[in-house]
Amino acid sequence: xxxxxSLPIKICLLYLTCLTVSCFAEQTSTLIVDxxxxxxxxxxxxxxxxxxxxxxxxxxxxxxxxVRNRGFEAGGPNVPxxxxxxxxxxxxxxxxxxxxxxxxxxxxxxxxxxNILCNESNPCPAGGVGISNPGFWGMNIEKxxxxxxxxxxxxxxxxxLDVSFVGSVSGAKLASQNFRAPGQNISMWTRxxxxxxxxxTNRNASLQITTSNRGVVWLDQVSAMPLDTFKGHGYRKxxxxxxxxxxxxxxxxxxxxxxxxxxxxxxxxxxxxxxxxEERPGHFNDVWNYWTDDGFGFxxxxxxxxxxxxxxxxxxxxxxxxxxEVNTSAIAPFIQEALDGIEFARGSPKSQWGSLxxxxxxxxxxxxxxxxxxxxxxxxxxxxxxxxxxxxxxxQAYPDxxxxxxxxxxxxxxxxxxxxxxxxxxxxxxxMFSKSTKFDDAPRSGPKAFVSEYAVWxxxxxxGTLLAAVAEAAFLIGLERNSDVVHMVxxxxxxxxxxxxxxxxxAIVFDSHQHYGTPSYWxxxxxxxxxxxxxxxxxxxxxxxxxxxxxxxxxxxxxKKNYLRIKVVNFGSDQQNLRFSISGLTSNVQQSGAAKTxxxxxxxxxxxxxxEPNKIAPQHSSLEDASxxxxxxxxxxxxxxxxxxx
Numbered sequence: 001x002x003x004x005x006s007l008p009i010k011i012c013l014l015y016l017t018c019l020t021v022s023c024f025a026e027q028t029s030t031l032i033v034d035x036x037x038x039x040x041x042x043x044x045x046x047x048x049x050x051x052x053x054x055x056x057x058x059x060x061x062x063x064x065x066x067v068r069n070r071g072f073e074a075g076g077p078n079v080p081x082x083x084x085x086x087x088x089x090x091x092x093x094x095x096x097x098x099x100x101x102x103x104x105x106x107x108x109x110x111x112x113x114x115n116i117l118c119n120e121s122n123p124c125p126a127g128g129v130g131i132s133n134p135g136f137w138g139m140n141i142e143k144x145x146x147x148x149x150x151x152x153x154x155x156x157x158x159x160x161l162d163v164s165f166v167g168s169v170s171g172a173k174l175a176s177q178n179f180r181a182p183g184q185n186i187s188m189w190t191r192x193x194x195x196x197x198x199x200x201t202n203r204n205a206s207l208q209i210t211t212s213n214r215g216v217v218w219l220d221q222v223s224a225m226p227l228d229t230f231k232g233h234g235y236r237k238x239x240x241x242x243x244x245x246x247x248x249x250x251x252x253x254x255x256x257x258x259x260x261x262x263x264x265x266x267x268x269x270x271x272x273x274x275x276x277x278e279e280r281p282g283h284f285n286d287v288w289n290y291w292t293d294d295g296f297g298f299x300x301x302x303x304x305x306x307x308x309x310x311x312x313x314x315x316x317x318x319x320x321x322x323x324x325e326v327n328t329s330a331i332a333p334f335i336q337e338a339l340d341g342i343e344f345a346r347g348s349p350k351s352q353w354g355s356l357x358x359x360x361x362x363x364x365x366x367x368x369x370x371x372x373x374x375x376x377x378x379x380x381x382x383x384x385x386x387x388x389x390x391x392x393x394x395x396q397a398y399p400d401x402x403x404x405x406x407x408x409x410x411x412x413x414x415x416x417x418x419x420x421x422x423x424x425x426x427x428x429x430x431x432m433f434s435k436s437t438k439f440d441d442a443p444r445s446g447p448k449a450f451v452s453e454y455a456v457w458x459x460x461x462x463x464g465t466l467l468a469a470v471a472e473a474a475f476l477i478g479l480e481r482n483s484d485v486v487h488m489v490x491x492x493x494x495x496x497x498x499x500x501x502x503x504x505x506x507a508i509v510f511d512s513h514q515h516y517g518t519p520s521y522w523x524x525x526x527x528x529x530x531x532x533x534x535x536x537x538x539x540x541x542x543x544x545x546x547x548x549x550x551x552x553x554x555x556x557x558x559x560k561k562n563y564l565r566i567k568v569v570n571f572g573s574d575q576q577n578l579r580f581s582i583s584g585l586t587s588n589v590q591q592s593g594a595a596k597t598x599x600x601x602x603x604x605x606x607x608x609x610x611x612e613p614n615k616i617a618p619q620h621s622s623l624e625d626a627s628x629x630x631x632x633x634x635x636x637x638x639x640x641x642x643x644x645x646x
Contacts (some may be wrong), residue, residue, distance in 0.1 A: 028577040029542035036584025049248035050490040053258030057495035058296035060136030066224040074291035091130030092322035104189040107281040112221040138204030139501040140513035149221040155319035157215030168204035218485040247528040247604035252313040273297025318374040328385040424453040429460040429471035436478030453492035464505040464518025467604035473639040518614030546572030582628035593645035594626030600638035
């Protein structure tokens with residue numbers, strides 16, 4: 001049945017409808033900040049970084065070694081073996097290349113043997129024959145830069161070798177050095193060393209070792225390192241700086257599943273990764289499916305933490321891998337290995353393992369205070385029984401060390417002793433946003449939470465999207481607000497070599513010579529001031545479910561002044577009006593000196609790239625006429641930070 005409506009009534013209803021829509025569109029949420037009420041300090045350890053040997057993060061990344069498979073061990077201990085990625089220069093009429101077990105290094109016996117067949121009737125090609133190494137998808141050789149090349153050699157007959165960096169296209173030599181020696185002086189393994197200075201730049205160069213002399217030459221442990229690394233400690237400077245800019249207060253290493261291995265025979269064992277690099281056996285990273293020479297070993301992880309100003313947080317193998325377990329009755333050698341590792345890190349330079357550290361150039365102890373017993377293994381049958389053995393032994397020898405369990409204590413109290421519990425989360429963007437309240441109801445007493453791995457992944461994340469970053473920012477704000485329970489947090493993974501994406505997304509993307517941060521990397525910059533800051537009470541009055549906010553007070557290390565930082569996430573497709581009101585200040589907010597930082601973009605699936613490294617990055621601007629009571633507009637899918645000078 002139809003009814004008619006008079007014109008005045010229609011006009012009135014239309015007016016009311018428009019008014020309702022207008023009010024809805026212009027509604028304002030309010031964030032009330034109490035700067036005087038119940039406040040508390042956020043732990044000094046709150047924000048940090050997590051490094052795992054995944055995606056060639058270390059080998060071919062942070063660790064600046066240019067030669068891949070420098071000891072010819074990647075094919076395994078048996079011979080003949082695969083020498084990938086080394087290639088042969090010449091054909092089988094001029095050179096025969098093989099491997100044997102004649103190396104002078106007891107823990108890595110494989111050496112490379114070159115039988116040069118050239119003679120007067122069968123001359124070598126111009127430039128000679130030999131071997132070539134492309135490094136990790138091309139060596140970055142830069143004009144004017146110097147590189148230290150070391151190799152071990154012996155020969156049957158006269159030695160005459162050219163060691164050269166060679167360009168990828170023209171084949172031109174970028175730097176070269178000739179090594180000669182009479183036969184009687186080179187019949188035993190001999191260390192050779194030189195400094196090569198590049199005369200040109202090539203981003204995809206290779207290292208070549210060639211000769212035109214007939215005879216037999218053995219090579220082993222071939223290394224090429226740029227001299228210009230951070231403090232000369234071997235870290236690629238640009239990648240080091242990307243981590244340093246995050247101002248991490250702890251550095252968790254070396255994994256991750258990398259610590260466990262698919263099988264224990266391929267697990268990271270710290271004793272195999274220390275001492276002279278030539279003597280390290282290396283091992284197959286069977287979780288992420290590549291060989292590592294272990295140039296970035298236990299010592300280098302400790303040194304990196306010190307250099308970046310962070311507390312080392314060591315994750316060690318506890319007799320468990322992804323596929324096998326050591327019975328508790330047989331776990332004693334693994335416990336001793338962990339105790340020895342702690343002694344290596346912080347023992348006297350006169351102790352057994354502390355003396356080895358001292359011989360590597362660090363007589364002072366490292367500041368190791370936190371260790372994790374394994375990784376993601378709580379559900380494995382032997383974990384808790386083994387854990388209790390480790391815990392008792394470590395606490396007896398080092399009662400001050402904080403111990404992290406793999407078991408989640410966010411839902412109910414743990415049934416075993418621990419100082420911290422590990423929590424990992426990889427999920428979609430909507431769920432990550434909702435997890436801003438994850439720790440609201442976590443137990444307030446007992447062990448504290450270490451959120452050591454978090455990230456949005458899969459479809460929402462791509463290779464690092466704005467959508468992922470905004471959701472992660474909301475999660476981090478939730479952790480910040482719950483920092484009485486959550487004492488440590490770090491993103492994962494930290495690095496990816498774009499040529500070997502075993503896991504995506506990641507915080508920092510790189511190749512041989514360039515890098516960029518993903519939006520998830522840039523979000524972390526907004527939390528660099530959180531560690532040690534004062535968390536302020538906030539109340540968010542809103543009718544939308546897309547906003548999350550927090551407020552802290554911190555001291556800017558540059559100007560030594562005190563600031564309030566208000567962070568707000570808008571995880572919605574509409575812009576939002578926000579009023580923030582600050583009460584309890586002993587003095588007014590200064591009108592000048594305030595700043596606004598926004599991370600957003602035109603499309604939630606936008607990503608950064610080598611060609612557009614800052615497509616999605618924080619945009620900074622001054623905040624005019626700042627006060628403790630302001631109205632602001634929040635862009636759709638954005639993270640906004642307001643820094644107000646007190």
